[in-house]
Amino acid sequence: MELTQVRLLVSDFPAVYRFYRDVLGLKPQFEAEHGPYAKLSPDTGNCAVALQDRAQMAGVLGQLGTEPEGYRALVVLRVEDLDAAHAELGARGAEFVKAPGPMGERMRVAYLEDPERNLIELQEWLALREESARNARR
Template identity: 30%
Template sequence: MRITVTSVLVDDQDKALRFYTDVLGFRPKHDVPMGPHRWITVVSADSPDGVELVLEPDEHPAARPFKEALVADGIPFTAFDVDDVAAEYDRLRALGVRFTQQPTDMGPVTTAVLDDTCGNLIQIQHVSG
């Protein structure tokens, strides 16, 4: 068993696609019309055949309150690995990304938390060792 697809709940698919590709650097993989929404996935530029991230509309009645509760408590929805948290933090801040947590060393892991502009907090991290 392996993970091939995971999701992030977004308030606007077009805005999310721009942010996740133009800012974070993911690559579009699928963009298929499905009624009023689309099946949009992005992948890591380093692993185009790896795990796909679905930019899932947050239309379910429970989705937005769930996301708002996570944000209110400062809890990231998901995490992405990076090679250097401080360098990625600097790169993204230069692009106007808002962070709720600057790079923080937590022993074997360094993390930072950003606002994805689509209603989520996202953690970037590097695990040493």
């Protein structure tokens, strides 16, 4: 078994698509602003976030139930510099629900929501930052 993607079921496909493409800066495999499906990836790594139109999936399954309440999904993105990412995404219109702060001793995190209130966590791995600083001093 191989995990190929995490897919979010969304009601306002164009708004969510533009958020992941324009605000977060993920690259679509193909342009599909009006759906019903899209897959977007960061510049590095082999992971992806996929978007699926909720109404289209309801048609496939026959029903999907009511809209979810509260957070039902968490997309996690690692960044090199959390403060820089926070400033850059804020300048692009992202509204954070929790500003950058520590998550234990090994990580800093910040949280924002996409247009359908899916939670997004930005992570800065402090051990990687310290290792990069040590390598730069050599």
